[in-house]
Amino acid sequence: MYAEAWDLESSQGKDVFAREGNKAALTESFQDKAEFLTHVPRLIIENNIHGVDIDPRAAQVAGLSLWQRAHNSWQQAGIKPQFRPKILKSNIVCAEPMPGEKELLQEFTSQLKPTVLGQLVEVIFEKMELAGEAGTLLKIEKEIADAIAGAKAVWQQQNQALSQFPDLAKVAKQRGEIEFDVSDIDDERFWQQAEQKIFDALIEYASSASAQKQLFAADAAKGFAFIELCRKRFDVVLMNPPFGEFSKNWKTQSKNEYPNSFNDILAAFVDRGIDLQHRKGRLGAITSRTCFYLTSFKKWRENIALGAAKPELMADLGNGVMDAAMVEAAAYVLEKQ
Numbered sequence: 001m002y003a004e005a006w007d008l009e010s011s012q013g014k015d016v017f018a019r020e021g022n023k024a025a026l027t028e029s030f031q032d033k034a035e036f037l038t039h040v041p042r043l044i045i046e047n048n049i050h051g052v053d054i055d056p057r058a059a060q061v062a063g064l065s066l067w068q069r070a071h072n073s074w075q076q077a078g079i080k081p082q083f084r085p086k087i088l089k090s091n092i093v094c095a096e097p098m099p100g101e102k103e104l105l106q107e108f109t110s111q112l113k114p115t116v117l118g119q120l121v122e123v124i125f126e127k128m129e130l131a132g133e134a135g136t137l138l139k140i141e142k143e144i145a146d147a148i149a150g151a152k153a154v155w156q157q158q159n160q161a162l163s164q165f166p167d168l169a170k171v172a173k174q175r176g177e178i179e180f181d182v183s184d185i186d187d188e189r190f191w192q193q194a195e196q197k198i199f200d201a202l203i204e205y206a207s208s209a210s211a212q213k214q215l216f217a218a219d220a221a222k223g224f225a226f227i228e229l230c231r232k233r234f235d236v237v238l239m240n241p242p243f244g245e246f247s248k249n250w251k252t253q254s255k256n257e258y259p260n261s262f263n264d265i266l267a268a269f270v271d272r273g274i275d276l277q278h279r280k281g282r283l284g285a286i287t288s289r290t291c292f293y294l295t296s297f298k299k300w301r302e303n304i305a306l307g308a309a310k311p312e313l314m315a316d317l318g319n320g321v322m323d324a325a326m327v328e329a330a331a332y333v334l335e336k337q
Contacts, residue, residue, distance in 0.1 A: 002026075002040045006033050038077075041070035042085045050091040050229055054135045059094040066090060091229065095135040098125040098223045112201050114184040116151050121198055123147045128223055133247055137265075137272055139257055141231045144195060152191045155182035199224060234276055237283045240322070241269035243290075260303040267291055267300040270334070274308050277336045282312065289316055289330035309334035 006026050008016050010033075014025035030036035045066050053059045067087060074084045098105075105125055109118030127143040190197075243266040246254045254262040261267035266287045273283045291297045291305075292314075305311065314332040321329040 002043060003033075003037060006036055038074075038079060038083070039085050041073045042087050045070060045087055045090050050093075050232070050234065052093055052095050052136050052226065052229060054095050054132055056094045056096065059092050063090050063092045066092070091225075093225045093229055095131045095138070095226050096223065097130075097132050098128045114190065115181045116155075116185060117194070117197055117201060119180050120144075120147055120151060120194065121201065124198065124227070128227075130250065130253075131223070131226060134250055136230060136276070137250075137254075137257070137268055139230070139272075139275075140227050144198070144227070148191065148194045151180040151182060151194075154180045155185055155191070158182055199228070230276075232276075233278050233281075235278055235281050237273040237277055237281065239269055239273055239283070239285045241266045241285065241287060243288045243327070259299075261300045263296045263300070264291065267297060267304070271300070271304050271308075274304065274334065274336050279336055281336045283309065283334045283336070284332075285334075286317075286322065286329055286331040289318075289328045292316075292330060305334060307337075309336050 005017065009025055009027045014027055017025075019025075026036060030039065049066065051059070051062050053062065067090075070087060071081075071084065074081075105122065109121050112118035112121065124140070124144060124147070127138075127140060127147075131138050131140070243264055245251070246262070246265060246268075254268060258268040258271050261271040266285075270283065270285055270287070270291075273285070274281075277283065291300060312333040312335050314330065317329045317331060319326075319328055
């Protein structure tokens with residue numbers, strides 16, 4: 001695909017592809033096609049492959065596996081190690097709670113202006129406590145959007161109250177009825193940029209903090225990498241999700257977040273996988289086959305597997321497929337509608 005992109009740019013001009021931001025054309029970024037193709041393994045890892053696990057060791061193994069795959073490609077192409085591009089980052093992340101003591105977090109957020117920005121960061125840290133259990137089932141991008149919407153509603157109500165009844169907002173705040181402090185916001189534009197400001201604030205903190213704080217900021221950035229991944233939408237989602245009941249901590253929330261699939265973790269993962277895709281994206285999964293015939297999965301089949309998506313391929317595999325797991329398996333591909 002990268003090679004085809006180079007050829008299309010060369011024949012039809014650098015504007016043949018739409019680009020986000022100020023990204024340069026491929027033909028402007030590299031001296032020639034040979035140099036460009038040398039960088040393709042790096043570009044794939046840095047731009048195209050994303051992954052999440054709740055086990056940091058699994059994430060490390062996946063990252064190492066991709067690194068080895070890239071070097072195998074370079075070896076097959078006859079590129080010597082000293083001439084191979086450095087892979088600067090991958091998009092394999094671990095879903096885990098935000099780290100750091102409460103005092104460190106409050107010291108971090110107390111520096112953020114306007115005040116509500118620090119409060120929003122604290123809300124995100126709190127929501128991320130379930131990331132280690134829920135992984136990508138935690139709709140953290142929705143939690144962020146809801147928190148921003150809630151703060152904006154407070155701001156709108158406070159502005160209206162101040163204009164009509166100057167003392168009303170003050171009294172309500174004293175009673176604890178106003179959760180967010182929006183007193184230092186006077187511009188609608190803040191709300192349009194609030195989500196990005198949360199990420200920018202963390203980057204700024206990481207670059208200016210002392211050595212001790214930098215350790216915390218770097219760890220926190222890992223959590224934000226998970227959030228950033230959840231904000232993206234994908235063409236292909238592949239999974240071998242766990243199955244069974246949710247943990248006690250997540251049972252109640254799963255009914256709210258996954259009304260069609262809270263009966264089983266595997267059903268919720270397929271539901272979430274489709275949610276994370278572009279239209280016409282494809283989801284590939286190998287799971288227990290029970291989701292296709294048990295009555296407890298009826299809503300999932302009707303509204304997700306045959307509603308939000310449609311089956312493209314399905315293989316009923318039976319026993320002995322997933323190592324030593326005592327489960328009858330099915331492998332299938334669903335296309336998002």
